[in-house]
Amino acid sequence: MTVRMGRRRLLGVATMVTVAGSPLVYLLGEGLAQLAHAESRSRRRLRERLVSLLRSGDKARQIGRMYLWSRSPPPTLDELISNVVPTIDQDAALTSERWELRQYVRDAVEADYEEVYLVPIGGWLLSETEAELCALTVEPAAP
């Protein structure tokens, strides 16, 4: 049997590594608050960049709301961002050209379709990345 390492699974592994490594960050002490602040700023920027790819905000919000409503519990903003752009790629995503970011998301969407990571939204079968991207246009619960 072929073992496939899909993007989602890769993302899960990356998240586990991040979570497992986070106590070490705490041990670093002093710079923690500043680091968190900087991180939060860059996440906000990344979210804005991602949302700007969608030209029709209202329609995307409608899909995003339905997606969030279908998830229990609904994902946090950080989780949504990390799902669309894994942590490891986030720095690059912040500084990339707009077309590069669009290409990145497009590849992620098509990888979702290839791996059949789909979510039904009101009967439409969308890629999970598409739905998560739409959900970024909504104000989800804070992490």
Place this chain on the structure above:
Amino acid sequence: MLLDARDLPNDTELTPTVCIAGAGAAGITLARALRGSGFSVVLLEAGGYQLEADTQSLYEGKSVGIPYYHLHLTRLRYLGGTTNHWTGWCRPLDTIDFEHRPGIPHSGWPLTRAELDPYYARAQAIAELGPYDYAPQSWAARERQPLLPLDPALAATALWQFSPPTRFGGRYRDDLERAVDIDTFLYANVVNIETTSNGSRVAAVRAVTLDKKRLTVRPQVFVLALGAMENARLLLASTDGHPGGLGNRNDVVGRYFLEHPHANLGVLLTSASPEDFNFYRGVHNCRAGSPPAIRCALMIPEERLREERLSGFSATLEARIESPTVGRDLRIGVESLMRDLQRTRARASYQIFGRLEQIPEPTSRVYLGPRRDRIGMRRLILDWRLAPQTGGHVRRSMELLAAAIGKSRLGRVYSFLHANDPPCPARWPDVIGGHHHMGTTRMGGDPRDSVVDRDLRVHGIENFYVAGSSVFPTSGFSNPTLTIIALALRLADHLREVVK
């Protein structure tokens, strides 16, 4: 020779080598294939040359399961049988359809596609089709039409050839008329099959005309070819020495009734041009004067079905929908996603019409009701049911189809089954049958869950065979007629070998 049973003296007895009950696709193919074998063949047909109300009414029955067509309208009782109103769709079953498949209970034929291939090839000419080639690539090249660039792990193209359609009664009537070794008796309704006292052989086949004339046939070999409903009906009605019906020691006759569930499954919102989809829409008559017509559908590839343990799935793209109402709330949002992320523009919507394989289910069945028809036969009751896992299989197949469409930047899919979350079988879209009746005398190696063996011989009765789609243990999604013909040809070869 064609004869009218009503003109025979009452209580006529015939002693042919082979008696075939039913002159439809199976019976006529078998009789013709036995010409020149040295056998004398009697072919019994209940009707005449055309539809007659009093004969057709013998098919009346009742449906108590999933809503179904009137039983006297879904099949025809005259020379040529139900080929008199078939639409001609032909496609062999796929290799996977013959396999025992984990996840598909009661699946597995006791023969393979490779064993049936030579007969399929011969069946092509009988149904007046083109070459035995169902590869979409070769037809696309021939027709200079593009195939959709689908990821082969997710979806593929299925192709049907169309028979003109061949009306077996009209098309082969002259053959039957001229055949010196085939006597076809019209208006002969078979009402009972009698066995020897130990039940190991068919001793006599009793038939009557509507004006109550009796005809008895004492053949060396008897073949039942009345269609999947009537085959079961006659076996269940033949109770002399067999209280539950002939061949029904294990209560299998009439069970596992299969159809091809057809349902409107959703909508394809596509960015592709109408030209890109041309090969998948409507019937292509091919080059003028060069039959056959063909039609394409989308299907889930065999490897994927095996991997995910799914039943067969195909979907044709039907009417182009100018302004679909389904999924309208989100449609503009979905179109925006296509535009913003994949730089594609939604151009058209098509109805996705599923043509599905039914999972064998013993509670889906035909059985005898209390009412009788005018020749004293108990009328049939059909209880068509789908296995509980059907909805899940179709949902997953729709996801695979949507994945293939999305991956290839062809559009997005709206699915009725997913609009009804959480999944609930009661909210299935309206399912209809395809007038394909199968499975009621299924083929298998074990008499506990089958009626006939791989040679189509009824278990435990040495000179008794069944032909037609009632022997299909599973149905795939392909229309049954080509397989009916192929199996009849194979049965003819078998009889030539074993009957002395």
